[in-house]
Amino acid sequence: MGELVKKKVKVIKVNLGKCNGCRYCEIACAAFHANPRYSSINPARSRIRVVTDIYNDELVPIRATDYSKAECDGRRVYTVGDKEYSECSFCGTICPARDLFHEPDSGLPLKCDLCESDPPQEEPLCVQACARDALTYEEKEVLVEAEDEAQVRPAEMELGLRSLIDKYGVAALTDTFARMKKG
Amino acid sequence: MRYAETGFNLEVDLTKGNIERVETDPKLTELYLGGQGTAAKLFWDRVPPEVKPFDPENLLMFSAGLLHGTPVPGANRTSVNTISPATGLFGHSLMGGFFGPELKYAGYDKIIIRGKSPELVYLWIHNDKVEIRDASHLKGLGINETTKAIRQELGEPRAQVACIGPAGENRVYTASIDCGWSSAARGIGPVMGDKRLKAIAVRGTKDIYVAHPQELYEECRKMYKKINDSDGCGDWMAVDEDDSFHHNNFAWGNARTRIKNYWSAELQERWTRWKYDNMDRQMGCFACPKGCINVISWQDKPRFAYKCYGKDTYHMAAFKELDYTYGMLGKAINYGLDSYSTAQLLAFAVELYEAGILTDKDLPNFPKDSGDRILYLMEMVVHREGIGDTLAYGITKAAKMIGKGAEKYDHNTVKGFEQLPIKLGKLNPAYFLMIATAEKMAITQIEGSFPQDPLPTIEERQKFCDEWEAVPHGSKFKQYFMEWEKRNEISDDRTCEIVDWNETMHYVDDSTGLCGFVSSFRGQFGGKVAYHLNNVPKFVTLATGIEFDTDGLWEIARRNRTLIRAINNRLGLRRIHDRPPEDHWAVRDEEYEQKLLSQYYEFRGWNMDAIPTKETLYKLKLDYVADELIERGILTEDDSDKEKAL
CATH class of the missing domain: 1.20.5 (Single alpha-helices involved in coiled-coils or other helix-helix interfaces)
Structure with missing residues (x-):
């Protein structure tokens, strides 16, 4: 057992009921991550995307998490209330099955970095932008085993x-x- | 580098199958801003009055607003323009939602459609890749099925699809063009159908640049929050279930019957339950925190969504309740019908039947129930079956075709287009001018900045004025409001100025793409609207890098308003056409109205036949318009003699 250390865990919570599908989080993210900052707006560069299917009344903001070179089987379907969701609606994996979270020019993956910056932001920009509180931010301290610094x-x-x-x-x-x- | 706009239009010739990406002149932005403003300029240049609505040379133009795709909240209304078959005039149509911003991200400010395709096709725009594709398999499909099918076959769930349903395909004059839950109304759908263009699908992954990125972003984030927190903008009908205003004051049926004490607490409770028990969500449009779009799942029918007064039109046409509208809307919207004008048209047909002008021969097995009748007629009109083939031309044209006195029942149209069913007592001068001189065919697209009614006490007025940020700096509107006692009693000078402010704000929105619910339409209710002539210049300047102030923006709005009037003058519009429905008010005073009309024309710098004078046109840098009007003999070099004569 390694030594237990305190670690800050950052969480963006999503309240699907409060999302109105306006995609302002995408604008905020794309603007913040433009180089130089705010210099361009392009939701296709956003690391958060609102998966939208109005005919299923489905609006799900998801953030890019891990990169995978392979598609998953993608066969899981969840029913919530009377609505059917594909697993992809909740999945942040940057995978070849869809064009989400690929930088539009190079095709390279775009991953959410929770807006790590110097000086640090109070909250990730998508959370700041979402006045409807569909996105909220929490920082928690948890005890975890110390990781090897070299990693x-x-x-x-x-x-x-x-x-x-x-x-x-x-x-x-x-x-x-x-x-x-x-x- | 072009800021806020892309600097390119997409030109599509459906006859030849030719597609071009054309760079635009940046000077036009300074003169007309964008959206419908620059669209009007293109119509003047390219669609001479000899072109009829269903000629291949008529254009169908989709314009993103100047601010679409930037972080400016509430910038999402796309304008669709064409020469309207119903009116023969420049058609004004807007839809909210997501289409305009997506078009900007694909790298275009406008799509300009000309010609006619021999077969049903759709247009697929994916950044620089643009294709005209076969749509024969989509023939007759509704809005929802068309959208789903196109997204699926392209493998692009994020494509925005603007399309027509069977109503548009069959050139029904009240057909809309729909994109998702948003609808471009007022008679542009039949032109898309005539061009055999079923849909336009757009997907864009390009950048939009703005001139002052960080400053603009900061301003926008504050504005987004302000809009979210404010009850002074957005559609109050989405949140206030007391809808006594429309039901007690608007006229039911064929704009015929007012039921003054219709609304009750018991009814409100029942209707509120119908709404919230069946509502999935209140959705917003691109970059706007409001939830104006009510998404409803009604019984076992497909999901639909409506906004604002779209909730009332069908049951008020049929003398029914909200559950009737809920039962109708899914189908009607999916057919691609404008909920406003269609409901009027169908109620008109019911009246013709009741008057014996239409008979059982025209309407075989016509149901007894008023609601079933509206549904029956809707099916006939959409598919142009039997008498539906005539009714599909809209009230004014259908009345003429039917004859036998049917024209008498065409009592609620202006310039050949169906109006909101409003029938009132005493003439309201500002509303007289707005409805009479309207080029937009809907009062909601003209009214909106100055309050509809005075406040009873000086204290209330003072409080209103103290909090009234939207009043243009340097104007006297606060004084006018303070001195305003009775709705209908306000001097003619002031009336003209009020109408000008109302109109101006809409022409600003039409070009920037801002939504009327956070801007031009909403200030009249409570005065606490998000966008106004004092702050829009700041947003436009930061986005475009072109310096604008209140006066500058006002001048552009005046230019655009005048240009559209001139387009319509060239198409034949004159003073005699500037009339409200004859029974809009019970008490009329022709002499006074004509005097007021003259005063408004003078205020606008138009001659007494409702045509902008050479001097006015030159002052507004519309000299090319003046020159052509003179060349065509529509305008004379010096209009002063003519004015005296009239």
């Missing part, structure tokens, strides 16, 4: 590299990297 990863870069490896293979990526380093 800390620069998350976004690694995510991108992993998807490039999946797409082109390690050899092609290494060659490109070597060539660019030379140049």
